[in-house]
Amino acid sequence: MNHFDYHDGELYAEQVAISRIAREVGTPFYCYSTATLVRHYTVFADALKAAGLDATVCFACKANPNLAVIRTFAELGAGADVVSEGELRQALAAGVPPGRIVFSGVGKTLHELEFAVAKGILQINVESEPELLLLSQVAAARGVRMPIALRVNPDVDAGTHAKITTGKKENKFGIEWTRAREVYALAQSLPGVEVVGVACHIGSQLTELEPFREAFLRVRDLVALLRADGIDIRRLDLGGGLGVPYDGETPPSPAAYAKVMAETLGDLGCRIVVEPGRLLVGNAGILVSRVVYVKEGATRTFLIVDAAMNDLMRPALYDAHHAIFPVHQARPGEEPVEVDVVGPVCESGDTFAKQRRLPPMRSGDLLAFGTAGAYGAAMSSTYNTRPLVPEVLVKDEAYAVVRARPSYDEMRALESLPDWF
Incomplete structure (x- = not known):
């Protein structure tokens, strides 16, 4: 609507x-339209709540980084998902509290990591071992441990356009599924990071629920393995990707999306972070x-x-x-x-x-x-x-x-x- x-x-x-x-x-x-922004956010957030999920909605600023748009969502209680220092600065300027900001992205620079750590944001989603090691050095130099989730690549085909799919093993994003435990063990040993969660995002403009279900079940399996390894996973960052109608598509409703999330992950006792972008704007x-x-x-x-x-x-x-x-x-x-x-x-x-x-x-x-x-x-x-x-x-x-x-x-x-x- x-x-x-x-x-x-x-x-x-x-x-x-x-x-x-x-x-x-x-x-x-x-x-x-402000009324449309408000309605879309409210319908999405209410669906997560109705499904019994303890969830934080972080607007994916890359979809529309306009200051007034971000501020509209911030006043409704939204956080922000950012992928650059510029977006992080924009979110802060729009009034998003640092404790509701997640920094994603495959190529964060030294300066961007330093800035994010200094601002005390909610978490950084780490996408590679080199980034993990650099972030630990940056945070340790400031005498802090930065909360992180490792973005894992579940090798799930989102069934969307090749240029906006992100969860297959040939994509540049995330850590390969089969190496996740090894990299988590490394993260657990580092002085400058605190492992708090698992992050997963398989693509954009999805019009079917089955790829989400498949990815969420893989996340569930990984959480069980990591907890068995003694790693306290208490937060799941599930990205975004739910599609909108451009040309007669009928994407799933937020309620159906939330239901799949609750069915696959709702009993893990984790706080859920979701990062819708296109769906909201x-x-x-x-x-x-x-x-x-x-x-x-x-x-x-x-x-x-x-x-x-x-x-x-x-x-x-x-x-x-x-x-x-x-x-x-x-x-x-x-x-x-x-x-x-x-x-x-x-x-x-x-x-x-x-x-x-x-x-x-x-x-x-x-x-x-x-x-x-x-x-x-x-x-x-x-x-x-x-x-x-x-x-x-x-x-x-x-x-x-x-x-x-x-x-x-x-x-x-x-x-x-x-x-x-």
Whole structure:
């Protein structure tokens, strides 16, 4: 469910007309609905509670690191899952308590580990032996023992896109399942870390529960082995990955997901950490763009819009589907036509949709790309020297620009010419 609806033929975000934002902010822009963010978090957290799980929900900031979005979740009691120092700083600035922050990621640098240890966050999910040894040195030098979970790779096929699966043995993430006990024994012997848990994340945009069940059962077996080895496992970090509907998918409900979690792990006496990202923000955001030209090609019609692949990378990167719909509904008597929706960037890959049926559009008309709240603005760039897209947060009848569009002068101020010019 989301809070983007038509009123008298015009698209609104909650009680704010999208056309009004377009006039005042300019296009393209991202628009997020506070009501949708709140609803998605509440439904997810309530499902875990109803299943009898002692759980902490840490929003995966990589899906949407906007300060206002993170703050919205923080005020609801959420923690944060971060994968860089930048995201950690963003979470802290948004008001997430350090004790509700988990630091994940396969390539944490020395400086990032030092910063995380100094901030006293909940835990670091360690993904390799070299990282484990470095972290122990960093923490021991400060006279502390850093709480950690080792991320284990259960070799489970998530059944999702190859570029967003993370739990197979050929993926770069985590410690190989068959070596987990050996690495846990090493961790237990180190002076700068305190082993508190097991971490596992098998991928993103999962639309079936069976891969979760298989991974959770492997985690259960590992917990039994580690406890037999005398290691006090009291926390399970189960990652995220539950999918959202982009193109007719019917992902499992949070209640069904929580039920599988409770059935497989609920009797272990462990605190559960879950890290949803896309599930919380995907349907809470749209990208709004304006038609620049309608171009009649030799074999098809091109709808050239002012958003581009640098603004919404997912179609070019993953061949991802996003619903596309007009901000003003079709005029009476107008029948849909097939068009290719493309951007202005000088790449053939700058294509959002091919032969998509849309109402006849004219230059200046507004379009919205649905389910764009996750990995939209987060993955945007300034390719072709295009300014980053502004982000807007709506609440009831009000809206605020929560990331401004930089000017060309502001972009150029980040560069300089060397003295020899």
